[in-house]
Amino acid sequence: MYAMERQQLIERMLAAHGRVAVVDLASRFDVTTETVRRDLAVLEETGVLRRVHGGAVSAERVSTAEPSVAERSQRHSAAKERIARRALAALPGGAGSIYVDAGTTTAAFAEALIARSAPSGLEVVTHSMTIAHSLAGASGIGLTAIGGRVRGLTAAAVGSDTVAAISRLRPDVAFLGTNGIARDAGLTTPDPDEAAVKRAVVAGARRVILLVDADKFDAELLVSFADLSDLDVVVTDREPDEELARALREADVEVWIA
Numbered sequence: 053m054y055a056m057e058r059q060q061l062i063e064r065m066l067a068a069h070g071r072v073a074v075v076d077l078a079s080r081f082d083v084t085t086e087t088v089r090r091d092l093a094v095l096e097e098t099g100v101l102r103r104v105h106g107g108a109v110s111a112e113r114v115s116t117a118e119p120s121v122a123e124r125s126q127r128h129s130a131a132k133e134r135i136a137r138r139a140l141a142a143l144p145g146g147a148g149s150i151y152v153d154a155g156t157t158t159a160a161f162a163e164a165l166i167a168r169s170a171p172s173g174l175e176v177v178t179h180s181m182t183i184a185h186s187l188a189g190a191s192g193i194g195l196t197a198i199g200g201r202v203r204g205l206t207a208a209a210v211g212s213d214t215v216a217a218i219s220r221l222r223p224d225v226a227f228l229g230t231n232g233i234a235r236d237a238g239l240t241t242p243d244p245d246e247a248a249v250k251r252a253v254v255a256g257a258r259r260v261i262l263l264v265d266a267d268k269f270d271a272e273l274l275v276s277f278a279d280l281s282d283l284d285v286v287v288t289d290r291e292p293d294e295e296l297a298r299a300l301r302e303a304d305v306e307v308w309i310a
Contacts, residue, residue, distance in 0.1 A: 059094060059095055062095060063095065063100055066101055067110070074088050074092070075106070092107075095108070099111055109271070129160075131266075133164070135288060136161040138308055139227060139263050139310075142227070142287070147172075148175070149175040150175070150176055150223055150226070151176075151177045151218075151225070151227065151256075152183055152226075153253055154179060154206055154229065154249075155206075156229075159180070162178075162186050166186065166190045172191070177195075177223060178195075178198065179208055179218065181207045181208065198214055200217075201214075203245070203246070206246065210243075210248070219252050219255070224259065225261060227261050228250065228254065228260055230264055232272050233269060234296070235295050235296050238282075239276065239279075239283075241275055241277060244275050246275075254277070260278075261285045262283050262285070263287050269288075269296055270293070281304070283303070284306065286305055286307045287308045289309070291307070291309060292307065
């Protein structure tokens with residue numbers, strides 16, 4: 053197999069899985085690991101990927117990459133809707149309080165919450181302007197919107213006032229979003245202000261439910277805001293790979309497949 057053919061296949065694997073390992077590629081192509089590293093170096097120069105320890109990740113997974121809400125809402129929309137509906141099973145019984153984090157999967161959860169048939173008396177808190185807009189006036193749902201400086205990219209309130217307000221809350225359940233989840237890095241996001249808000253949400257909630265599509269598995273962004281052990285349940289659309297699945301089991305985290 054010619055180098056160009058290998059590199060084209062590596063590009064396809066990155067598009068499908070977001071990450072490749074040097075050892076796996078060497079075995080698949082029946083070449084040395086040094087040959088694979090040269091292929092990765094060529095692809096990194098062209099901007100296709102970013103090399104990391106043991107392999108490479110898609111260029112879209114650089115630590116500060118952050119698409120807008122509009123862009124993210126178009127990605128894996130069917131999977132996000134399935135995750136949202138499955139996550140409804142984690143609602144507190146009867147009346148109770150929940151926190152809904154900013155994000156497109158949590159926004160899908162808010163839509164599923166509006167459509168559900170359930171007793172009234174649920175109090176919802178969010179710092180997402182888009183989610184607050186969706187829930188405003190919904191039957192049977194009380195709403196508290198947390199204010200602050202709003203980031204245009206995510207339409208979410210951030211800053212010290214936002215963090216302080218969230219820190220005073222103790223919701224029964226938090227429905228959390230993330231930009232990446234990985235065995236060692238835990239949950240990560242590109243922006244420090246967003247990370248501070250998410251950290252406060254996790255710290256205050258009695259139960260933390262992560263809503264995440266499989267595209268974010270093994271992604272590591274700039275700022276870590278929670279460990280795997282901070283989670284109670286991960287709701288996703290596909291089984292995690294062996295290493296991440298084992299780490300979640302060791303952290304005593306349930307995995308629900310939508």
